[in-house]
Amino acid sequence: MNIVVLVKQVPDSGSERKMDPADNTVARAAADNVVNEIDEYAIEEALVVKEAQGGEVTVLTVGPDSATDAIRKALSMGADKAVHVSDEAIKGSDAVQISAVLAAALGQLEYDLVICGAEATDSQMSVMPALLAERLGLPQLSGARKLTVDGGVARIERQTDGGYWAVEAPLPAIVSTWDTINEPRYPSFKGIMAAKKKPVETKTLADLGVDASLVGQANATTQVVDFAGRPPKGEGVKVTDEGDGAQKFVDFLAGQKIV
């Protein structure tokens, strides 16, 4: 069973995240970058499937040079090798364009299963699995809180409000996971050391056979026209409960015509 896990390096949502006014893109270079949180669950799920079925887990990421941190995390958890697509021309690409790059990279890999996180914290678009399913003609098994792979069929419980849908498809398929699917393991010291020796292949657009005219901000399918910091809320009212806290709260609601 060959599994490819997609990971994304994103600005840490715990730090201040910014847009770059020079070109209206997400300021990635200046940020503290981390592995997209939900991707850790995707990596874990890939490892669980590999441990049950045998095979190999390859990590794939598109990102600038600093994205090696995300790769290293996945390798130290137990992934076997990595492919890092890095090319100056990709900067400022939108989701549609990135999906073209990822699809080309996947086209050069052998896989039975592609696993990724359901949503990235920077854009919160939650569309990459759908874009890739469309481009590659793969069944889309997105939004999983549970995955079982058995006899060439992948079955998920797709999280919904108040329950789930049982969805299944023959392999190869693309699965995306929520954080309800498992508990990601912490890399062991041994795993961290072993990661340093695992093969990481770097590829450029030329290696993928993707024309530079398809990517980059100038060729994007959407453009940010402008942006502004949201005006901060004014100072709110704070009261300490001395037996009257509830009353004051309800009075506030009445003032807002809510009760």
Next chain:
Amino acid sequence: MAEVLVLAELNPAGGGVRKTTLEALTAARAIGEPSAVVIAAPGTAAGVKDALAEYGAATVYVAEAPEIDEFLVAPKAEVLAQLVQEKSPAAVVIPSSPEGKEVAARLAIKIGSGFLTDVTEIAADGTATQVAFAGQVIVHSKVTAGTPIYTLRGNSVTPEPAAGAGAEQAVSVSVSDAAKLAKVTDRVVEQKSSRPELTEASIVVSGGRGVASAENFSIIEGLADSLGAAVGASRAAVDSGFYPHSFQVGQTGKTVSPQLYVAVGISGAIQHRAGMQTSKTIVAINKDPEAPIFELADFGVIGDLNTVVPQATEQITARK
């Protein structure tokens, strides 16, 4: 006037049109004349046509086939693409939901267009407003390739009725084999709730770690019910097993933007704020005066939620 296609989002099991569809019809009117598109299992359109017309649909395209419900997302995207290619609309507006965004994404690839997700407003010239980084940055964006596709965030636009002709037009459905790969074999409801849905509710009452137990969440529910509100939970509360994940508000849960958000026993970490920061009015109840949530709150009570919340519920109920 230019035609704008609006994909109707429906409640399951013949439950009618979702409020998000009425919001989308309203938003679409800024850029053209909306036509509603119903892509669903056979027999669905009859029950929703009138509601769609009431909110401005000039035409109601009806594309019904059993495959729509039998396979995940792909058939809907395929049928919508066929309709877009046939009708050449000025734009497509889809309510933002996990499925809505996936349909928009697949449609974008099929028709070679760009798409913008979770927009809160669409201007007459097609510029859309989005909110980024946990509500900290407001962005204006445009689609620069093909037919603009927007997914509209729930609770951002107030639905306004506007009588439309609602002329029904049947659309022939042909679903390719490629769209019939991910089969839906079951739909399981685990919690039936009579409360409003989180992303649609105008009031949300959320509980955090401070609620301290699953049993004690009943006081959160009590306050919510007195206000006709939806119930939410912080990640800490969900991870501790106090409340189910489908009610989680925050970075790895739902994003809500209600008129009123009441955060009870929630410290206000950035991961939570990401999910509720754009709520119009925010109230916080927490015994820790230093809790970051108070920085966001229009009104805050420093106190024990176990006293304040039941008292408030009683007083609100008494006022009714």
